Amino acid sequence: MDFDRKQLTNEQLLDLYKKLLKPRLIEEKMLILIRQGKVSKWFSGIGQEAISVGVTAVLHKDEYILPMHRNLAVFTGRDIPLYRLFSQWQGKANGFTKGRDRSFHFGTQEFKIIGMISHLGPQLGVADGIALAHKLRNEGKVTAVFTGEGATSEGDFHEALNIAAVWELPVMFIIENNGYGLSTPTNEQYRCENIADKGIGYGIESHIIDGNNILEVYTKLDALATSMRENPRPVLLEFKTFRMRGHEEASGTKYVPQELMDMWAVKDPVTNYREYLKTEKVLTDEYDEALRAELKKEIDEHYQQASAEPAIEANLSEELNDVYKTYVFEEVNSKSNSENVRMIDAISQGLKQSMERHDKLVIMGQDIAEYGGAFKITDGFVAQFGKDRVRNTPICESAIVSAGMGLSINGYKSVIEMQFADFVSTGFNPIVNYLAKVHYRWQENADVVVRMPCGAGVQAGPFHSQTNEAWFTKTPGLKVVYPAFPYDAKGLLATAINDPNPVMFFEHKALYRSMYQDVPTDYYTLPFGKASLIKEGDDVTIISFGAGVHWALETLAKKPEINADLLDLRTLQPLDMEAIFTSVKKTGKAIILQEDTLFGGIASDIAAMIMENCFEHLDAPVKRVGSLESAIPFTKALEDQYLPKARFETALAELIAY
Known part of the structure; x- marks a missing residue:
């Protein structure tokens, strides 16, 4: 393995070694605990540590990273206390999910880390939303999101890359190509020679990097991050690497040819880098032994601290109270005269007045900008609020919903218009598995409203007429609003936008232009849960x-x-x-x-x-x-x-x- 230190000092070289060694030693501890039955499941990143270390080292502490379940070095690189990680893995209270989720399925605003869900793909769109918020604030920050070569086959991958390209979002798409999606080799997953080649189709810059060479990872990413902060744009990065353990420990590696295991074993990122540092007279055996002893002592102490914690006891009220973020309804009464308007006018007024009230509210949807939307709800909005806040989207409902989640994580509100409620099926996964569960899992809110033009009576056929509220009333964590009158529609929409929880807002198309009512011309709110x-x-x-x-x-x-x-x-x-x-x-x-x-x-x-x-x-x-x-x-x-x-x-x- 060829290492090039470029302008890095001895201190920087040693710091990278410490960052590599720490997660490796934790992994070795975890493998023992798995065999002892003290941890239920573990996804090993042995052999891939250099990627996580390099990405985390080049990003600023206030820049978001969205890792996968094999990126322990992201968490240690952000200096999360180890006892909290051990507590998370054991389902203890000092973890991040109150025992409700395992492994790295969590996020933490304190350390600017946003973990994945098992469906993998949606986190790519979440990264788009986080990066969009940074770009709207002109902050010059980079967002990094990890995925594996297997998830690049998911539609969310393609949608997220397309959105990032069209909107020029500063996202590092980190693809850890480790050869296998569980047991399926890459030649059964895609036909192009390199995943990086897929960047060509989206018109974005892409690179192939040796994922086991920490100096190549660090120096190339450092230059890229600096460039992306000055010139915001997405970059697709394919890291060639290999995982030396199974998909998770129970699966083993019998499906991998032994010669492949042997070939990658000699490319171990920790061993090779240690030998390089010794050759460069930067690392001595004595210092290496002392460092290992120090890290092992820290790991053992933090493990004992987590193990000493009592098991979580079930608390019914706490479980139910955490499904939604607490929201105290703010009653705003009208102080104006009323005018007789259609349902569609009332919704448009409510949306416009909420845009005026919340300067960090972004509307996203197909054809909603200059065209004004399929039903003209947002007609004229671009002239008043600009295209940064009234955003036409590609036809990619899943990634747009995920981007709404990302905006929420990074301090924005969003309203997403489904052109027809029927089309929400292509964005179903992030709604019911990400937005709906995120507060229950790790106490993050999803400040997203999904507008749903729905209903029959207009002879639009099977794909433009459904009223599919039951898809969502079944899902804990979502709020569902379905007004029948203009007055209610305007006031409830204002409340939906104020509420930090995800809201599915149904608007019956047949009522848009047939239902008139006297509606106050100014802003007002109406409470949820009141018939x-x-x-x-x-x-x-x-x-x-x-x-x-x-x-x-x-x-x-x-x-x-x-x-x-x-x-x-x-x-x-x-x-x-x-x-x-x-x-x-x-x-x-x-x-x-x-x-x-x-x-x-x-x-x-x-x-x-x-x-x-x-x-x-x-x-x-x-x-x-x-x-x-x-x-x-x-x-x-x-x-x-x-x-x-x-x-x-x-x-x-x-x-x-x-």
């Missing part, structure tokens, strides 16, 4: 949201003899169960109307909760009404048959007559 009692009566409780509220109103107008409580839920998570129970206990009958297909929808859960909590007060079975169990058809006759409006009238009459 609206639109009509009062003693015969029956009708529970609905979105377009269903208007179908219920039309039905009641046709049947004035029915005196009903009509509850517009407004938010589905949190859900106003108190209002539901109070009404049902009064009327003794309940019917729930949703536009979504019936099976598995939120109406089922509401019905179950009514049965469990109001059974003694019921005079009839709880009824549910929803759309047919099919995709949404295109032609009007078929769509009318699909939707539950007509069936609701029949079901309501049957319930009244019961």
